[in-house]
Amino acid sequence: MKESLDLLIFGAHPDDAEIGMGGTIAKHTEQGLRVGVCDLTSAEMSSNGNVETRRKEAAEAAERLGLAMRSNLELPDRGLYLLPEYVERIVLEIRKWKPRVVFAPYWEDRHPDHIACSKLVQEALFNAKLRRYIPHVPAHTVQESYFYFINDVIPPDVMVDVTAVYEKKRSSLKAYRSQFEAAGAGNDYVHTPLNQGYLERVEARDQLLGQQRSVPYAEGFISKLPYLTNLF
Template sequence: MSERLDILIFGAHPDDAEIGMGGTICKHTSAGSRVGICDLTYAEMSSNGTVELRQMEAAAASQTLRLAVRSNLGLPDRGLYMTPEAIKKIVLEIRKYKPRAVFAPYWEDRHPDHIACSKLVQEALFNAKLRRYEPDTEAHNVEQSYYYFINDVYEPDLLVDVTEVHAKKMQALQAYRTQFEAAGANNDFVNTPLNQGYLSRVEAKDRMLGQKRMISYAEGFVSKLPYVIDLF
């Protein structure tokens, strides 16, 4: 089978894509689209859990989302910088899967790694279409790129109604037990913003985004390019 994907989503850490657009992923995979996630890091700096546990959790979430592929570039957690090496790795991932659309975190967020991921993907999208950049691989021009919200929400350009698949999104997020389960007396966890009701806030965010269009649950996206249509 061809490795080509319809949609390729980049996140700085395992769980970023699920937080921002897990419902949209479910809608597309249920409709037969080939969707993949590429995590830039193994989130090795996380306060809770281990790399091995987080990879197991990511695999479980991927199964719930019915992903065609999930990859990890192994870039350093809290060490995402605008380097030629990091950009090249992302370019090669884009050229490998030749997606029609690419998604990345919105460029404003409280977590610096999310901001860095957004900027790195924007650079890579430009380089991926240059035939003289890494000429041993075939250039690929992504038709459209979109940006999803993780922690902070800004005015979206478009909404996706994820009401019917929202339970699946939450199921995928619940796979990340080391991140979202409350710290207890019998485990080696510490309190973080993620295990202090964060999933409830994700649900509230999705409700808030849908409110303007009377949608129970929605996910919002931003595009840097205008939309082209034939008729209204």
Template sequence: MSDGLDILIFGAHPDDAEIGMGGTIVKHTSAGYRVGICDLTYAEMSSNGTVETRQQEAAAASFVLGLAMRSNLGLPDRGLWIEPKNIAAITSEIRKHKPRIVFAPYWEDRHPDHIACSKLVQEAVFNAKLRKYDPGTEAHTVEQCYFYFINDVAEADLVVDITSNHEQKMQALQCYRTQFEKGTSDNDYVPTPLNQEYLERVEAKDRMLGQKRTVGYAEGFVSKLPYLIQLF
């Protein structure tokens, strides 16, 4: 995998990035931008599916999204503690791919791993620019860090019109059959919030946000820094 991503998105589990910003990803890859996803865990604690099936689903979704790369740090699911080794792993990924922009989950969410991922990425973005932090690798300054919504939604600072990309977003999400499809007679199937019409709720959320700017579908983001634009 080559260096030099335009955008690097972090998620605690495979499917987090697709839920929160799948349309925005497609919008950028379709325009020729190099976009990558780094999943922190293999979601080995998920009630349905296996690590192997989840990886197959992530690969299929990555193809739909047109990603330049996808990696997995193999950190422990439900063990994303804010500790130096976890921060170091994410920092290394940032320095390796040198993204201009980094995305992470919003820091408030019903899933503790999403909250932890948000905090870890913020720590890593800061460390990545420090020349004396792990001096064996080249420091890298991320231009901007944005936060996407997975389950809980706050007021967005920035919205992206994904009307023309929404169908591909849903196609990417539908790749995760073990997570979003209802089971039948399989004794291993466990009802969860994800397989109780979750995708319909994602679509409704995107449509509701789009209504605020009179577009079909939109995804929202938050920034801790002011949003900078260059006026013509």
């Protein structure tokens, strides 16, 4: 039997989790927690790179962040819809790894796949706890779920100070050379928002979030339930 995870992060594409919460991942893995990422697609519709390249880059980023596991459901890129079979695949992933906390992209974003990923994970979180849904696989109830930002940001419900591990986030993002490096132009190279200063904008966003609580870098999250604490 596989060991359960403390945190399981879902993303539509390899690099989504790193963009939104690479620092939070690194902070938890440094503390010895088991963190995993599940990419729903292989990003086969990306303008630059290819499936094999993205697979290698995702593995490199996973190693740099200290992930306990990384999986890919190989659902169709730009074909993520709220279909029962897709929800079932995500439910099985949740039941397989039995995470304490699940993360997904925030449900408002300029990329339709990020929105679809958020909706699919929300459906799967509900179904994963129903014992009569796929009854031959034991149900699992996730304790907490949060939503991270990729492109569009609103005031967060919760922030994590990632200053001490920010270099690890930078390193994980730099693993995706096919997406973020502007160099190496050729016949198959296309200018996209990702290779025109995107990483600098991600870092500026994390700095602006941190400024709200006087820390150099922070990552923000949305919760659909009130944040509960025992102490102030």
